[in-house]
Amino acid sequence: GENVEQHPSTLSVQEGDSAVIKCTYSDSASNYFPWYKQELGKGPQLIIDIRSNVGEKKDQRIAVTLNKTAKHFSLHITETQPEDSAVYFCAARASGSARQLTFGSGTQLTVLP
Amino acid sequence: GAGVSQSPRYKVAKRGQDVALRCDPISGHVSLFWYQQALGQGPEFLTYFQNEAQLDKSGLPSDRFFAERPEGSVSTLKIQRTQQEDSAVYLCASSLIRGRGNYGYTFGSGTRLTVV
Numbered sequence: 001g002e003n004v005e006q007h008p009s010t011l012s013v014q015e016g017d018s019a020v021i022k023c024t025y026s027d028s029a030s031n032y033f034p035w036y037k038q039e040l041g042k043g044p045q046l047i048i049d050i051r052s053n054v055g056e057k058k059d060q061r062i063a064v065t066l067n068k069t070a071k072h073f074s075l076h077i078t079e080t081q082p083e084d085s086a087v088y089f090c091a092a093r094a095s096g097s098a099r100q101l102t103f104g105s106g107t108q109l110t111v112l113p
Numbered sequence: 114g115a116g117v118s119q120s121p122r123y124k125v126a127k128r129g130q131d132v133a134l135r136c137d138p139i140s141g142h143v144s145l146f147w148y149q150q151a152l153g154q155g156p157e158f159l160t161y162f163q164n165e166a167q168l169d170k171s172g173l174p175s176d177r178f179f180a181e182r183p184e185g186s187v188s189t190l191k192i193q194r195t196q197q198e199d200s201a202v203y204l205c206a207s208s209l210i211r212g213r214g215n216y217g218y219t220f221g222s223g224t225r226l227t228v229v
Contacts, residue, residue, distance in 0.1 A: 006155075034217050043117070043204055043220030044156065089155050099144060099208075100169065101218070103155030 002027040004092050006104025013080050014112050021107045023090035024072040030092040033066060033073050034101065038087045047088075048075070080111045115139075117221035119205050125227045126195045134190045134224045136205030144208040146218065147180055147190050149201045156204055162188060163210070195228045202226070 003026040013019050025033075031052035036044035050057045050064045050073065057064050061080075066073040077084055087108050091101040118137040126132050138145050144163055148156035149172075158172040164185040173180070177195075182188040192199055202225050206218035 004155075036220075041222070043206075043222045045220070046217040049217055091155075100146060100158035100161055100172070101156075103157070105155050106153070 002030060002092055002094055002102040004090060004102050004104045006090050006107060008107060009105065010108045010110070012110045012112060015080060015082060017080055019075075019077045019080055019084070019109055019111075021075045021088055021090070021109070022072060023074070023092075023104050024070075025092040025102075026071070027092070027094050028068075028071065029094040032093040033064070034091050034093075035062075035064060035075050036089045036091065036103075038089065038106075044089055077109075080109075082111050082113050085109055085111045117205055117207055117219050119203075119221035119224050121224060122222065123225050123227075125229060128196060128228055129194050130228075131191065131193045132195055132226065134192075134203050134226070136188045136190070136221060138186065138188070138205070138207030139209075139219055140186075141209065142207035142219075143210045145182060145188050146206045146208070147188070148204040148206065149174075150204055150223070151201045159190070159203075192226075195226075197228050200226055200228045 006023045034049035037047045038044045048062050050066050061078045063076040087106045089106050090104040093101050120135045147159040150156045160180045161169040162182040177193045179191045202223040204223045206220045208218045
């Protein structure tokens with residue numbers, strides 16, 4: 001089955017700096033890669049996603065890049081703000097009848113004021 | 114409703130007790146998923162429904178875990194004879210399927226189960 005590795009596990013940045021979180025996946029059949037933000041006591045919230053026919057996608061301060069050959073994808077947050085502090089999860093889903101996501105282990109992002 | 118609703122938010126069970134966790138998905142969402150999230154980890158897949166049909170239950174850790182969605186809307190995850198290793202947050206998510214497209218999930222806030 002699919003295996004998703006996520007790095008780093010913790011990340012501290014100064015307010016206004018950029019943050020980058022990286023993930024690798026094992027199943028070459030995976031074609032959908034969402035990123036979730038989880039705040040304390042809440043469920044994961046989808047912040048951006050990318051499909052395998054696209055190499056990059058941007059939404060305001062958030063961008064995701066995908067390298068299918070190397071089987072890795074990254075989340076980039078620019079101009080970080082204290083409210084960006086949370087746990088971020090990457091995930092991957094293969095095509096086919098099974099529609100579940102396989103999640104990475106999470107990155108605790110702390111934005112220091 | 115506007116989002117995925119889960120109840121109860123917190124549940125403390127004595128070891129050996131049976132529990133039932135409820136999920137009310139977004140109206141009209143065809144797909145419903147249950148995930149288990151241990152402390153400090155990412156969510157792990159338990160089971161998947163398309164309408165009332167349980168199409169995948171490969172993630173259920175043992176036969177003590179049972180899920181149902183009899184009318185294709187509300188779902189219940191039942192855990193029999195709870196054990197300490199069942200302590201986790203149980204997340205429900207729903208998704209709208211159109212054709213073969215991939216769409217993101219909407220998660221509920223979860224039920225935190227503590228087995229003592």
